[in-house]
Amino acid sequence: xxxxxxxxxxxxxxxxxxxxxxxxxxxxxxxxxxxxxxxxxxxxxxxxxxxxxxxxxxxxxxxxxxxxxxxxxxxxxxxxxxxxxxxxxxxxxxxxxxxxxxxxxxxxxxxxxxxxxxxxxxxxxxxxxxxxxxxxxxxxxxxxxxxxxxxxxxxxxxxx
Amino acid sequence: xxxxxxxxxxxxxxxxxxxxxxxxxxxxxxxxxxxxxxxxxxxxxxxxxxxxxxxxxxxxxxxxxxxxxxxxxxxxxxxxxxxxxxxxxxxxxxxxxxxxxxxxxxxxxxxxxxxxxxxxxxxxxxxxxxxxxxxxxxxxxxxxxxxxxxxxxxxxxxxxxxxxxxxxxxxxxxxxxxxxxxxxxxxxxxxxxxxxxxxxxxxxxxxxxxxxxxxxxxxxxxxxxxxxxxxxxxxxxxxxxxxxxxxxxxxxxxxxxxxxxxxxxxxxxxxxxxxxxxxxxxxxxxxxxxxxxxxxxxxxxxxxxxxxxxxxxxxxxxxxxxxxxxxxxxxxxxxxxxxxxxxxxxxxxxxxxxxxxxxxxxxxxxxxxxxxxxxxxxxxxxxxxxxxxxxxxxxxxxxxxxxxxxxxxxxxxxxxxxxxxxxxxxxxxxxxxxxxxxxxxxxxxxxxxxxxxxxxxxxxxxxxxxxxxxxxxxxxxxxxxxxxxxxxxxxxxxxxxxxxxxxxxxxxxxxxxxxxxxxxxxxxxxxxxxxxxxxxxxxxxxxxxxxxxxxxxxxxxxxxxxxxxxxxxxxxxxxxxxxxxxxxxxxxxxxxxxxxxxxxxxxxxxxxxxxxxxxxxxxxxxxxxxxxxxxxxxxxxxxxxxxxxxxxxxxxxxxxxxxxxxxxxxxxxxxxxxxxxxxxxxxxxxxxxxxxxxxxxxxxxxxxxxxxxxxxxxxxxxxxxxxxxxxxxxxxxxxxxxxxxxxxxxxxxxxxxxxxxxxxxxxxxxxxxxxxxxxxxxxxxxxxxxxxxxxxxxxxxxx
Ligand code: FES
Ligand code: FES
Numbered sequence: 007x008x009x010x011x012x013x014x015x016x017x018x019x020x021x022x023x024x025x026x027x028x029x030x031x032x033x034x035x036x037x038x039x040x041x042x043x044x045x046x047x048x049x050x051x052x053x054x055x056x057x058x059x060x061x062x063x064x065x066x067x068x069x070x071x072x073x074x075x076x077x078x079x080x081x082x083x084x085x086x087x088x089x090x091x092x093x094x095x096x097x098x099x100x101x102x103x104x105x106x107x108x109x110x111x112x113x114x115x116x117x118x119x120x121x122x123x124x125x126x127x128x129x130x131x132x133x134x135x136x137x138x139x140x141x142x143x144x145x146x147x148x149x150x151x152x153x154x155x156x157x158x159x160x161x162x163x164x165x166x
Numbered sequence: 167x168x169x170x171x172x173x174x175x176x177x178x179x180x181x182x183x184x185x186x187x188x189x190x191x192x193x194x195x196x197x198x199x200x201x202x203x204x205x206x207x208x209x210x211x212x213x214x215x216x217x218x219x220x221x222x223x224x225x226x227x228x229x230x231x232x233x234x235x236x237x238x239x240x241x242x243x244x245x246x247x248x249x250x251x252x253x254x255x256x257x258x259x260x261x262x263x264x265x266x267x268x269x270x271x272x273x274x275x276x277x278x279x280x281x282x283x284x285x286x287x288x289x290x291x292x293x294x295x296x297x298x299x300x301x302x303x304x305x306x307x308x309x310x311x312x313x314x315x316x317x318x319x320x321x322x323x324x325x326x327x328x329x330x331x332x333x334x335x336x337x338x339x340x341x342x343x344x345x346x347x348x349x350x351x352x353x354x355x356x357x358x359x360x361x362x363x364x365x366x367x368x369x370x371x372x373x374x375x376x377x378x379x380x381x382x383x384x385x386x387x388x389x390x391x392x393x394x395x396x397x398x399x400x401x402x403x404x405x406x407x408x409x410x411x412x413x414x415x416x417x418x419x420x421x422x423x424x425x426x427x428x429x430x431x432x433x434x435x436x437x438x439x440x441x442x443x444x445x446x447x448x449x450x451x452x453x454x455x456x457x458x459x460x461x462x463x464x465x466x467x468x469x470x471x472x473x474x475x476x477x478x479x480x481x482x483x484x485x486x487x488x489x490x491x492x493x494x495x496x497x498x499x500x501x502x503x504x505x506x507x508x509x510x511x512x513x514x515x516x517x518x519x520x521x522x523x524x525x526x527x528x529x530x531x532x533x534x535x536x537x538x539x540x541x542x543x544x545x546x547x548x549x550x551x552x553x554x555x556x557x558x559x560x561x562x563x564x565x566x567x568x569x570x571x572x573x574x575x576x577x578x579x580x581x582x583x584x585x586x587x588x589x590x591x592x593x594x595x596x597x598x599x600x601x602x603x604x605x606x607x608x609x610x611x612x613x614x615x616x617x618x619x620x621x622x623x624x625x626x627x628x629x630x631x632x633x634x635x636x637x638x639x640x641x642x643x644x645x646x647x648x649x650x651x652x653x654x655x656x657x658x659x660x661x662x663x664x665x666x667x668x669x670x671x672x673x674x675x676x677x678x679x680x681x682x683x684x685x686x687x688x689x690x691x692x693x694x695x696x697x698x699x700x701x702x703x704x705x706x707x708x709x710x711x712x713x714x715x716x717x718x719x720x721x722x723x724x725x726x727x728x729x730x731x732x733x734x735x736x737x738x739x740x741x742x743x744x745x746x747x748x749x750x751x752x753x754x755x756x757x758x759x760x761x762x763x764x765x766x767x768x769x770x771x772x773x774x775x776x777x778x779x780x781x782x783x784x785x786x787x788x789x790x791x792x793x794x795x796x797x798x799x800x801x802x803x804x805x806x807x808x809x810x811x812x813x814x815x816x817x818x819x820x821x822x823x824x825x826x827x828x829x830x831x832x833x834x835x836x837x838x839x840x841x842x843x844x845x846x847x848x849x850x851x852x853x854x855x856x857x858x859x860x861x862x863x864x865x866x867x868x869x870x871x872x873x874x875x876x877x878x879x880x881x882x883x884x885x886x887x888x889x890x891x892x893x894x895x896x897x898x899x900x901x902x903x904x905x906x907x908x909x910x911x912x913x914x915x916x917x918x919x920x921x922x923x924x925x926x927x928x929x930x931x932x933x934x935x936x937x938x939x940x941x942x943x944x945x946x947x948x949x950x951x952x953x954x955x956x957x958x959x960x961x962x963x964x965x
Contacts, residue, residue, distance in 0.1 A: 035305070045382070046886045053381060097207055101200065101854075106686070144863075145894040145897055
């Protein structure tokens with residue numbers, strides 16, 4: 007069984023994994039990082055989105071062995087010292103979650119989207135989140151939250 | 167109702183996106199950010215699949231690839247021999263103990279409720295039906311074992327079409343035939359209304375089958391200590407489930423605890439007693455270790471009950487001026503292969519709603535439930551009411567077209583005037599309150615109706631390849647399920663009351679227990695607001711517990727937009743009882759008469775003096791119990807059960823503008839305006855969220871989603887790649903506003919909101935699509951109105 011080294015939310019792990027083990031199952035079943043949920047089996051829903059070396063990936067479409075040597079940030083590792091990341095805060099303010107099942111993936115995808123366009127239009131946000139499905143909110147508040155999160159994050163960057 | 171009530175006292179959010187706050191310290195009406203969010207946003211969740219137990223094993227089910235077949239052989243021995251596999255069983259192994267999955271709603275005398283074994287024993291009747299199960303040390307090993315189970319089938323003919331199923335020579339799904347039940351309801355003389363009516367409109371509409379698709383797939387974890395059993399399930403109904411599982415499995419109810427931890431959406435799909443829940447309990451009983459099953463999405467598309475699936479035949483008779491004389495409805499409702507918890511009740515929930523908000527003297531409703539070899543149908547957001555509302559709102563547009571009248575005008579001529587409430591409709595319901603005029607006027611103004619009509623006329627004149635369609639839907643619905651008495655009359659197997667319990671803790675904090683079981687609705691926040699106002703305690707000092715039958719002893723759970731209108735009211739009533747007790751205690755301690763006390767800001771003050779006791783002080787005094795008056799027991803707490811006298815009837819007007827590209831058939835929503843009246847509002851942010859989500863699901867039915875089976879009974883839409891849930895890119899922004907006509911049916915004045923958006927939006931969108939195409943002589947497009955369907959209709963019209 008291959009042995010991999012992987013950092014998850016700042017903690018280093020070494021694990022023996024079956025080659026077929028999905029990253030999301032490594033996180034959930036082996037490392038107890040259950041904040042990242044699974045919503046489908048065809049990589050359509052985006053619920054499982056995490057950051058892999060700084061870019062968002064659907065962790066159900068990555069094998070654990072492929073993440074060998076990588077740095078993974080999940081929703082649980084996003085906020086610093088118990089405070090919410092500005093995007094998490096924006097989701098709260100704009101009521102951009104109901105059941106919350108899509109939320110971890112949605113927040114991760116939203117943060118990644120801002121790397122390409124720090125001040126996205128509604129159109130850009132809607133297209134950028136196409137790979138993340140939400141069944142509860144109808145997306146309006148998610149779009150608002152991403153805009154608000156973008157503003158807050160832009161502010162944070164500008165304020166030294 | 168006052169002018170103010172009828173007017174626009176709701177949130178003014180349409181233009182600014184902001185929600186106005188109520189004056190003063192009142193919590194009710196405030197856009198409180200949700201208490202639920204933080205855990206969910208930081209991943210500290212308790213989804214059932216997150217849970218682990220020492221020694222826990224994983225269950226997977228072998229499912230039938232055949233729609234209809236006799237099982238001739240099941241061999242699990244090879245699977246049992248695989249590494250990591252602990253056990254494997256066929257349906258036969260559980261034949262004596264698994265019972266039959268319950269149907270709690272025998273809607274008619276003639277109903278046929280077939281035996282429904284959780285794991286098929288001798289025959290399968292839909293693709294996906296469980297025939298065997300494997301139990302292994304982890305998911306991957308269980309998946310391997312599935313492959314090693316051998317099952318032989320002797321195929322039987324699939325029964326896929328409702329009309330064909332009812333033909334005398336059709337193959338039978340069940341021994342007793344393919345008719346599950348038939349019901350007829352009549353009011354007034356429809357024959358006479360139809361006879362020599364100046365206008366008669368006759369239409370058939372198809373409600374396609376839908377897959378509810380909550381984002382959290384179902385999951386079940388069952389464990390036992392040999393004496394008691396605990397079942398965690400991603401369910402909307404822990405309380406109902408406990409009773410039903412006890413009856414089905416024979417595990418005594420008092421030794422069974424059901425927990426709904428965090429539940430990731432339901433929309434009716436988790437209002438069910440499932441085969442997997444029964445079987446996990448039986449497996450933990452047999453194996454003595456905890457077992458967990460988590461469905462894959464593909465498995466869920468096959469085996470989570472489906473929604474809708476009706477063929478609706480309507481005949482509407484009207485006068486030349488557009489006033490409706492009467493309506494006849496003939497419904498075929500696809501039950502699928504079995505009757506599940508409330509399968510036959512779904513079309514019946516629409517039985518009294520086809521007349522919508524309109525006055526008429528004659529109404530006839532006939533419904534036949536039909537067995538087919540498909541996944542059973544059951545509750546999906548709106549459950550019977552979206553179907554009914556769609557049909558009446560579609561045919562109102564046809565009536566308008568026939569009379570060359572504006573569709574809003576034809577509605578105006580028929581709807582119940584705001585001064586006519588309470589109003590008893592032709593189908594026998596009494597609508598307590600409403601103001602259709604106010605909601606419609608507001609919606610028309612926000613939408614810019616006249617301007618869009620002018621643009622439409624212009625595009626028609628220019629023969630613009632992109633045509634504009636405008637769709638309206640003026641809906642009401644019956645929700646807040648339900649008065650127990652009425653449910654009894656409808657032969658439903660349970661009541662519709664709800665329970666709430668309010669406990670002041672020694673430190674002055676408040677613990678609320680609700681029998682409702684939220685899965686995204688925000689009960690913790692809203693109930694906190696109700697309690698904060700009633701007891702005068704800070705919002706942050708209230709906690710709300712739910713979803714565990716060992717904590718919430720009584721409850722009827724969450725569905726049918728019932729939680730606030732019944733469960734929220736129960737909590738309010740419990741607060742009132744707490745205050746009554748606190749008043750007695752305060753009077754005793756302050757040495758005055760209870761009548762001399764006034765309650766304000768969380769304290770009882772002796773009128774005209776400064777002496778007072780806060781509710782927190784009283785909670786502590788009731789805890790120490792050192793000095794209680796005669797007849798007052800220790801602890802400041804109480805509970806209440808609320809059972810309403812009537813349903814709640816939210817209403818509203820939704821308007822949709824659609825651009826249809828006549829060359830490609832693509833329909834794109836340009837703008838969407840919803841003005842809903844859900845009575846008084848506890849939290850406008852939550853209400854708006856419910857409306858948004860509801861509209862999205864209704865649009866999804868209109869434009870995107872359909873569960874498709876082929877002629878052999880194979881589901882073709884098993885994945886999210888095939889069953890098209892709309893993404894953010896597929897939907898527009900929605901403009902929402904409210905009017906506020908308080909319900910007279912409960913002390914909060916609230917009406918249900920969970921299903922309203924879905925009920926309203928589907929006909930608004932399809933009416934818009936058809937409106938765009940009407941100049942081409944097209945008067946219907948079957949849902950979902952895909953580019954292909956629209957393009958084909960245009961091709962047909964052109965040739
Ligand atoms: S679970 Fe990974 S995309 Fe759906
Ligand atoms: S909040 Fe429930 S799926 Fe998005």
